[in-house]
Each structure stands twice: as structure tokens, then as C-alpha cells.
Amino acid sequence: xxxxxxxxxxxxxxxxxxxxxxxxxxxxxxxxxxxxxxxxxxxxxxxxxxxxxxxxxxxxxxxxxxxxxxxxxxxxxxxxxxxxxxxxxxxxxxxxxxxxxxxxxxxxxxxxxxxxxxxxxxxxxxxxxxxxxxxxxxxxxxxxxxxxxxxxxxxxxxxxxxxxxxxxxxxxxxxxxxxxxxxxxxxxxxxxxxxxxxxxxxxxxxxxxxxxxxxxxxxxxxxxxxxxxxxxxxxxxxxxxxxxxxxxxxxxxxxxxxxxxxxxxxxxxxxxxxxxxxxxxxxxxxxxxxxxxxxxxxxxxxxxxxxxxxxxxxxxxxxxxxxxxxxxxxxxxxxxxxxxxxxxxxxxxxxxxxxxxxxxxxx
Amino acid sequence: xxxxxxxxxxxxxxxxxxxxxxxxxxxxxxxxxxxxxxxxxxxxxxxxxxxxxxxxxxxxxxxxxxxxxxxxxxxxxxxxxxxxxxxxxxxxxxxxxxxxxxxxxxxxxxxxxxxxxxxxxxxxxxxxxxxxxxxxxxxxxxxxxxxxxxxxxxxxxxxxxxxxxxxxxxxxxxxxxxxxxxxxxxxxxxxxxxxxxxxxxxxxxxxxxxxxxxxxxxxxxxxxxxxxxxxxxxxxxxxxxxxxxxxxxxxxxxxxxxxxxxxxxxxxxxxxxxxxxxxxxxxxxxxxxxxxxxxxxxxxxxxxxxxxxxxxxxxxxxxxxxxxxxxxxxxxxxxxxxxxxxxxxxxxxxxxxxxxxxxxxxxxxxxxxxxxxxxxxxxxxxx
Numbered sequence: 154x155x156x157x158x159x160x161x162x163x164x165x166x167x168x169x170x171x172x173x174x175x176x177x178x179x180x181x182x183x184x185x186x187x188x189x190x191x192x193x194x195x196x197x198x199x200x201x202x203x204x205x206x207x208x209x210x211x212x213x214x215x216x217x218x219x220x221x222x223x224x225x226x227x228x229x230x231x232x233x234x235x236x237x238x239x240x241x242x243x244x245x246x247x248x249x250x251x252x253x254x255x256x257x258x259x260x261x262x263x264x265x266x267x268x269x270x271x272x273x274x275x276x277x278x279x280x281x282x283x284x285x286x287x288x289x290x291x292x293x294x295x296x297x298x299x300x301x302x303x304x305x306x307x308x309x310x311x312x313x314x315x316x317x318x319x320x321x322x323x324x325x326x327x328x329x330x331x332x333x334x335x336x337x338x339x340x341x342x343x344x345x346x347x348x349x350x351x352x353x354x355x356x357x358x359x360x361x362x363x364x365x366x367x368x369x370x371x372x373x374x375x376x377x378x379x380x381x382x383x384x385x386x387x388x389x390x391x392x393x394x395x396x397x398x399x400x401x402x403x404x405x406x407x408x409x410x411x412x413x414x415x416x417x418x419x420x421x422x423x424x425x426x427x428x429x430x431x432x433x434x435x436x437x438x439x440x441x442x443x444x445x446x447x448x449x450x451x452x453x454x455x456x457x458x459x460x461x462x463x464x465x466x467x468x469x470x471x472x473x474x475x476x477x478x479x480x481x482x483x484x485x486x487x488x489x490x491x492x493x494x495x496x497x498x499x500x501x502x503x504x505x506x507x508x509x510x511x512x513x514x515x516x
Numbered sequence: 517x518x519x520x521x522x523x524x525x526x527x528x529x530x531x532x533x534x535x536x537x538x539x540x541x542x543x544x545x546x547x548x549x550x551x552x553x554x555x556x557x558x559x560x561x562x563x564x565x566x567x568x569x570x571x572x573x574x575x576x577x578x579x580x581x582x583x584x585x586x587x588x589x590x591x592x593x594x595x596x597x598x599x600x601x602x603x604x605x606x607x608x609x610x611x612x613x614x615x616x617x618x619x620x621x622x623x624x625x626x627x628x629x630x631x632x633x634x635x636x637x638x639x640x641x642x643x644x645x646x647x648x649x650x651x652x653x654x655x656x657x658x659x660x661x662x663x664x665x666x667x668x669x670x671x672x673x674x675x676x677x678x679x680x681x682x683x684x685x686x687x688x689x690x691x692x693x694x695x696x697x698x699x700x701x702x703x704x705x706x707x708x709x710x711x712x713x714x715x716x717x718x719x720x721x722x723x724x725x726x727x728x729x730x731x732x733x734x735x736x737x738x739x740x741x742x743x744x745x746x747x748x749x750x751x752x753x754x755x756x757x758x759x760x761x762x763x764x765x766x767x768x769x770x771x772x773x774x775x776x777x778x779x780x781x782x783x784x785x786x787x788x789x790x791x792x793x794x795x796x797x798x799x800x801x802x803x804x805x806x807x808x809x810x811x812x813x814x815x816x817x818x819x820x821x822x823x824x825x826x827x828x829x830x831x832x833x834x835x836x837x838x839x840x841x842x843x844x845x846x847x848x849x850x851x852x853x854x855x856x857x858x859x860x861x862x863x864x865x866x867x868x869x870x871x872x873x874x875x876x877x878x879x880x881x882x883x884x885x886x887x888x889x890x891x892x893x894x895x896x897x898x899x
Contacts, residue, residue, distance in 0.1 A: 258897035259880045261822040268825045288875045290821065290830060291661070360769060361894035369898065391670070509768045509898045 185443050186435065191353045191363055193426050193434035199349065200429040201249035201419070202342040208242040209335040219317075220328035227318045229310050235327075236305050240408065242334075243298045247416035250378065251423065254370035255363070256348035260341050263378060264293055266334055270400050271299035273307075280326045287333040296330045299404070304330075306405035358505045365506050368437075372497045373510040375420060380489045383413040387475055388482050396479060398472035407470035414464055421457050437500070446503045449495070456492045463488045553791040558781045561737060561744040563730070563788060570726045573738025578623040579630070580741055580757055582607065583692055585619055586627075590685040593650040593676040596666060604643040604688075632695040632703075632846055639688060639695070646684040649676055659827070661872035669828035677831050681871035686835035693758055694810075694843025697739040702806065702848040705736035706799050717787060733784045736802075740776070748774040759809065762840075766812040769895040775805045803851035807844065811890040814840040816899040818879045834871050838863065841882070853889050862886075 215238050219231060246266065253262055275295040279285035287296055304327050308316065317324055355363040381390070382402070387409075389396040401409040422428075426436020441450040463485035467474050475482050501508050563570050586607050593599040606616025610626035628636055649664035657665035659677045666674040667681070675683045704710060710732040717729035726734070741761065743754020748771045750756065756764050766772040783798035817837035824830035844852075844859045866882040867874065887896040 254897065259883070261876055264823050264825060265876070272826075288877065289872070290824070290874050290876060291827060291872050293824075293830075294826060360898070366898075392672070507768065509895070 185440060187356050187364065188353070189435040190426075190437075190440055191356070193428070193436065194363075194367060194423070195349055195353050196434070197423060197426070197428050198249075198252045198345065201245075201252065202338075202345055204429065205242070205245045205249045206335075206338050206342045208238070208245045209331075209338045212238045212242050212331050213335045216328040216331040220321075220324045222324070224321060225318055227314050229314055232305065232310055232313050232317070236406070239298070239301050239305055240406065243403070243412060244415050246298065247412055248419040250416070251371060251374040251420060252345075253374075254366045255352060256344045257341050260337060260344070262337060262341055265337055266297040267299065267402070268294045268297060269299040269302075269382070269402050270404065271295065271297075271303050273303055276300055276303060276326070280322050283322065285326075285329075287329065296333055298334070299402070300330050301327065301334075302403055302405045306403075306407075360507055360509055364504070368501055368504065368506050369508060369510045371420070371423065372493075372501075372508060375489075375496060376493055379413070379416055379420070380486070380493065383409070383416065384482065384486050384489065387471060388479060388486060389475075390486070396475045398475050401471045401475075404472065407472070409471035410464070410467055410469045410474070413471075417460065417464065421461075424453070424457070441500065441503060444503050449499055449503060453492070453495050453500070456488065456495055460485065460488045460492060553794055555782060555785050555789055555791055555794055557778050558785050559745075561742070561746075561777070561781050561784065563784060565725050568725055570730060571734050571737075571744075572724070572726060572731065573734045575623075575625045576735055576738025578621075578625040579627055579696065579739075581621065582610065582615065582619060582623075582625075582627055583689065583696075583758075585615070586692075587685065587689045589618070590646065590676075590688060593646055593653060594666075594674055594683075594685055596653045596656065596674060596676075597650065598654045599647060599650045601640075601643040601647040604646070605640060608639065608643070627692060627696050630696050630700050630704075631692065632699045635695045639691065642684060642688055642691070645678055646676065646688070649678055649684065659831070661870070667828035667831050668826070669832060670826055673828075675828055675832050677835075677871075680869055681827075681831045681834075682838070683832055683835035686832065686839050690836055690839035691842065694839065694846050697741075697758060698806065698810070698843055699846040701736045701739050702803055702851070703846065705732050705739075706802055707848070711783075711787070711795065711799060713792060717790065727787075729787050730784070733780075733787055737780050737784070740780070742773075742777065742780075746773055746777050748772075759806075762813045763809050765816065766809065766899060769898055770808070770812060770892070772805070772809055772812065776802070776809065779805055800851065803848055807847055807851075807853060808890045808892070810840055810843050811886040812892055812895075812899050814844075815883050815886050815892060815896055818883050819897065819899060821874065822876055822879055830874075831871055834867070834874055837879075837882075838867050838871075841867065841886075858885070 215235055219227075219235060222231070250263055250267070253260075272294040275292065279292065279295055285292060285295075304323065305313065307313070352363045355361075358364055382400075385391065387396060387398050387401045391397070402412050403409045424437045426434040426439060428434060438450050438454070441447070441453075463481075466481055467485060471482075497508055561571070586604060589599055589603055589607070603616070603618055605611075607618050608626075608631075609628040610619070610623070613624055614622045631639065645664075652663075652665045653674075653676045657663065659665040659667040659681065661681070662679050664677060664679045667677050667683075668674050675685065677683050709715075711729055715729045715732065717727045719727060721728060721731065724731070740759050740763075741757030742763070743750075743752055743756060743760070745752045745754060746756065746760055748767050750764060750767070750773055760773075763772040763776055779798045779801040783795050783802065786792065786794035786798060814837055817833045817840060820833035821830055821837055824833055841859070841862050844854055844862075845856060847854070862882050862885060866878045866885075868878070883896055887893045892899065
């Protein structure tokens with residue numbers, strides 16, 4: 154018993170000593186230039202929000218002119234311009250939408266700007282009632298990019314001209330959707346810029362640290378907003394394999410894959426640390442290499458390439474692709490799945506980051 | 517407990533103190549402290565006397581099971597079947613010890629008499645409204661602003677809501693978690709009347725293996741729904757129910773399981789060892805941590821509400837958010853951080869009575885209020 158007690162006492166002392174050590178596992182952080190990582194990430198994020206704000210303001214000007222036009226002056230040219238601007242802004246959105254975390258999180262931009270499928274009955278009803286208030290969450294699926302897609306792309310060009318020509322309330326609705334979208338983007342960019350210095354100085358890897366939040370945001374976006382929303386749900390992963398092709402992004406414009414690829418490229422660039430001018434700075438890639446995890450970095454890079462190959466094997470409209478050859482889409486989905494494991498399990502564990510976001514649809 | 521075991525325990529305690537002190541950066545500038553009593557945190561919520569367990573909370577487990585079967589009835593309403601208020605009332609009051617024939621088991625325990633007194637009619641009113649709405653659900657009326665009926669979720673499942681979009685299953689199930697379970701823990705058991713110095717902790721209750729004070733602590737624990745070995749990063753086999761389940765959801769971000777369980781285990785151990793200053797500290801901690809758990813859960817559902825992509829999902833998670841926020845009404849008067857008026861403000865002015873009209877800025881105000889009050893700022897977006 155005496156020996157046992159003594160051993161126990163020593164064991165406890167040893168535990169105490171270990172607990173006092175600064176090196177608490179999860180990789181050697183001393184060689185990491187986190188300042189450079191945060192500075193470069195912050196640059197990429199700022200550029201993304203700025204571009205989105207710029208395209209949205211252009212959109213607002215167009216929509217405003219459209220609203221104020223007299224009933225029979227609507228031209229095909231105007232519709233073309235609006236459609237092109239919608240696409241430009243929606244693509245810019247693909248570059249920014251991942252970064253909904255920290256100071257930006259409370260604005261819920263993703264769910265305010267991009268819920269699809271959009272509720273067309275709600276759009277028509279609200280337009281008729283005229284007393285719609287886009288601050289109410291119940292109108293989230295009647296506004297944003299998908300609502301604009303419906304309004305601008307539901308019919309061919311000449312028909313769209315006719316519809317808008319005789320319906321000023323419809324032009325007002327469109328303008329107010331664009332206003333809502335633009336003002337929210339402005340709010341977000343302002344709050345990001347106000348918080349930017351704080352983001353760059355909030356070092357470490359704890360819950361609430363900038364790097365921790367960023368890696369969580371990247372994973373949440375990739376898993377839920379890229380894999381599920383853009384590919385998985387239309388493919389039928391939520392409906393026992395029965396495709397739900399009306400849930401594709403850009404259902405009316407049919408450039409779903411183009412948006413998905415834009416988004417994936419943005420995720421890839423962020424991983425590498427590539428900014429808007431194509432300069433390759435300190436990204437997660439460099440972070441892993443500095444952690445002596447070049448092997449993991451290589452596996453991630455290979456998997457990114459595998460996904461790109463599979464995505465390039467598909468063609469728009471995605472809804473048609475699923476209807477004609479769902480297997481190819483499933484293959485892309487499977488490759489995406491593999492990257493999730495690398496990004497969500499292996500990478501955070503090497504970095505000493507805890508994945509804390511919850512994506513539970515259950516109750 | 518054998519003497520050698522006691523010695524061993526104190527040795528472990530000493531070892532821990534030594535190691536803890538060795539971590540301190542403060543190297544000896546403080547004068548020697550008075551010796552304050554310490555206890556070792558038990559590994560599990562298991563305590564025994566003379567070789568058999570001294571823990572008992574079967575009455576609480578009965579009530580947890582009753583609520584589960586009430587939920588089964590409510591789910592029928594969600595699925596578009598007619599449900600009767602009388603069924604729910606009989607179960608609530610446990611008529612004839614078997615909920616009027618609706619429970620699969622018999623017990624003398626009931627939920628109603630343990631429910632926050634002035635809110636008993638709140639639930640009975642909800643039962644009546646649920647019956648009425650279920651008549652609409654049964655003929656497939658789609659819920660809309662001003663119309664009770666069924667709202668469809670992304671999963672394809674439906675929920676039964678009233679004319680203001682409030683889901684009965686959540687308001688009642690989560691409502692009773694607050695008005696009955698939480699209320700009993702903080703307003704009945706963890707009070708001076710039940711675990712204070714004047715409560716008998718010397719004699720065993722007639723025919724039992726526990727003192728009155730021990731038993732009161734166990735009854736509080738029984739309402740949590742936690743397995744005895746519950747802890748952070750829980751991977752045990754025990755069934756995690758009700759409050760423990762929501763603690764588990766918040767565990768990654770705020771280590772909620774350990775915060776709650778350690779306080780319960782230490783309080784119970786302190787009662788066994790008659791170290792009452794520790795008991796008081798730990799009981800106070802349970803009051804605190806429980807409010808944090810409720811606030812974290814309400815914030816989680818407020819975030820989910822903001823992220824919801826269709827009416828059914830949004831009304832569902834907002835109903836949860838409302839019911840959990842409402843649970844803060846039952847916090848103990850002497851231990852609460854928010855006043856009744858502040859909680860009412862969250863319910864009436866931030867969430868409001870019509871769930872169809874909820875706005876993001878109001879949810880953000882609710883989140884910020886709870887996060888700043890309960891020190892959840894750093895994780896409020898991730899909960």
C-alpha cells in the first residue's frame with residue numbers, strides 16, 4: 154500500500170508538471186508567422202468585400218434607373234444590362250461569402266442574400282400587397298440573388314421586357330431587393346473594416362481567436378454552403394437520392410456550376426493565400442508547411458485538383474446534368490467529401506484548432 | 517469509508533494542491549493562507565454508504581419519461597393528426613397514476629404539481645390551443661401569418677403552429693423543461709430549505725440509505741437528465757437527456773458538461789464530507805452555470821433562426837429560442853443575473869408575440885444581451 158501511495162503521489166506530481174508546460178500538443182506554434190498569415194488573410198477578405206460592394210452599388214444604380222423608367226420605355230438592352238450585373242454581383246458574392254465570421258457574423262448575409270430555392274409565390278404576393286418589409290426574416294426566401302434571378306430570368310428576354318413594361322410594382326420590388334442587398338453588403342464591409350485591426354491582432358488558436366474563427370468559417374462554408382447547397386441537395390442527398398433540381402443556385406439563369414466553380418476557386422485561393430491581384434502570399438498552405446505538415450498540404454492540394462477535374466467534367470445547366478447523368482455529379486460530390494475530412498479533421502488538428510461550428514438540422 | 521481510503525483521498529487532494537500551486541506564477545509573495553477545506557472532485561455522480569448506493573432520484577426519472585410521452589402525443593399533431601387537450605391535461609396531471617391511460621407506465625409522480633405555480637394555466641392554455649390548431653392541421657391547412665396549421669421543414673416533416681407561428685411541441689416540451697425541471701432544481705431543491713444548514717444530514721431517512729440533505733441534492737441532479745459519468749467530450753454509454761443534451765451541444769464551445777457536472781459532484785461530495793462552505797460555493801455555481809447553459813442554448817437557437825432558409829425551419833428554431841429564453845424566468849430570485857423585467861423584455865420586445873414578424877436586428881439584440889450578461893461574447897457566433 155505504501156508503495157502504491159508513493160507511486161500515486163509521484164504520478165500526480167508528474168501530471169502537475171505536464172500541465173504546467175507551455176507546449177500543450179497540437180503542433181509547434183513557435184515557428185508560425187501568424188501575424189503574416191492574418192495580415193494576408195485580412196487583405197484577401199478586404200478585397201473580396203470591396204469588390205462585392207462595388208458591384209452591388211453599380212447594380213443599385215441600374216435598378217434605380219429601371220424603377221424610375223416610364224412604363225413603355227423598358228428596352229431589351231436594359232434587361233440585358235440588369236442580367237449581366239446580376240451575374241457579375243452574384244459571382245463577386247462567391248468570392249466573399251465564406252468570410253461570414255467574427256464582426257460580420259451577426260449580419261447573416263448568407264441567409265439574407267442567397268436562399269434558394271426562392272419562394273416565387275411569396276414574391277408575387279408581396280409585390281401585390283406592397284407592404285413588404287425586408288427586415289422581416291419571413292421574407293428571406295423572397296429576396297436576395299435568387300429572387301432577382303426569378304424576376305430577371307424567369308422568361309426569355311422579350312417576354313421579360315413585356316412583363317416589366319406593364320408592371321411598375323414589379324420594377325419597384327426589384328429595386329427594393331437590390332437596395333436591401335446593397336445596404337446589407339455596405340453594413341458588412343463597414344463592420345469588417347472597423348474590426349480589421351482587431352482581427353489581425355487577435356492571435357492564437359483558441360476558440361474565438363481569428364485563426365480559429367477563420368478555419369471554422371472556411372469549413373462551415375465548404376460543408377454546408379458549397380457541398381450541401383450547391384451540389385448535394387439538388388443531387389438528392391437530403392431526399393434519399395431523389396434529385397431536387399429546383400434547389401440549384403441560379404435555377405432560372407442556369408449558370409449554377411459557373412457560380413459553384415467561382416466559389417471553389419475562391420476557397421482554393423484562400424487556402425493558398427492568393428489575393429485579388431494573383432499574388433501568392435502566406436496562406437493556410439504556408440501555415441501547414443511551417444508546422445512541418447508539408448505532406449498534409451500536398452494531400453490537400455492533390456484533392457483540390459481532383460475536385461476541379463470532376464467539376465470541369467460537368468456542364469451547366471446543373472439541373473439538366475443531374476437529370477441526364479447524376480453519377481458524374483455524385484463523383485464530384487465524393488471528391489468534395491474527401492477534402493472535407495482533410496480540411497475539417499486533419500488540418501485543424503495539426504493547427505491546434507477546435508472545430509466548434511454546428512450544422513445540425515435536427516431538433 | 518475505510519480509514520485508509522480517507523487517508524488516500526486526502527493524499528490525492530494534497531497532491532493536487534501541490535501540483536496546482538506549482539503552476540502558479542505568483543511565487544510566494546502571498547503570505548501563508550488559512551487552511552480552507554478542500555475536496556476532491558468525484559469522477560462520477562455515484563456515492564455509496566456501507567457498500568450500496570446512497571443516490572436515488574427515480575421520481576425525477578419518472579417525470580422525464582412522462583415528458584417524453586407527452587412529446588410523442590404532440591408529435592402526432594405535427595404529423596397532421598387531431599390531438600385532444602384532455603389527453604395532454606391527463607398526462608400533465610397524471611390522472612389515475614397513468615395519465616388517464618395515456619402513459620405506458622404507472623407512477624404516483626406528476627409534472628403539474630411541480631410546475632411553476634402561476635404558469636400551470638399557461639401550459640393548459642397551450643394544450644387547448646394545440647387541440648384547436650390540430651383540427652386545422654388534420655385538414656392540411658398550411659400555416660401562415662394569422663392562420664394556425666402545418667408548416668413544412670426542409671426535411672419534409674411538418675410542424676403544428678398557432679396563428680402566430682409558434683410551434684406547440686417546442687413551447688410545451690422545452691417550456692416544461694424550464695417551468696418544471698429547471699424550476700424544481702433551482703427553486704425547490706437548491707435552496708436553504710432543502711440543502712441548507714438546518715436540513716438533516718446526520719440521520720438516514722427511515723428505510724433509506726441517504727440523509728435528507730443528500731437526497732435533495734440527488735433529486736436536483738435527477739432533473740438534469742445526465743448520466744452519472746457525464747463529462748466534457750462525453751463518449752460514455754449513458755443516455756443524455758433534456759438539459760444534459762443541451763449542455764452537450766454547448767460543450768465544444770464552453771465545456772458546459774464539466775462546468776455543470778463538477779459543481780453537482782462536488783456539492784454532493786461536500787455534503788457527504790460535511791464541508792458546508794464548499795457545498796454552498798458549488799450550489800451557487802450550479803445556479804450560475806445553469807443560467808449560462810440556458811443562455812447559450814437560447815443564443816444557439818437565435819443563430820439558427822437567422823440562418824433558417826424556410827418558414828418551417830425558422831418557426832421551429834425560433835420556438836425553441838423563445839422557450840429556452842423563457843426558462844430564464846424561473847431562475848432563483850437570489851441567484852439570477854437578469855431581472856424578470858429584462859427577461860420579459862427579451863420575450864415581448866425582442867422576439868415578440870408574432871413569430872412571422874421576427875427581425876434580425878431584434879435577434880441580435882437578444883443575442884448581445886445574453887452574451888454580455890453570461891460572458892459568452894467570444895463564442896456567441898459559434899454557439
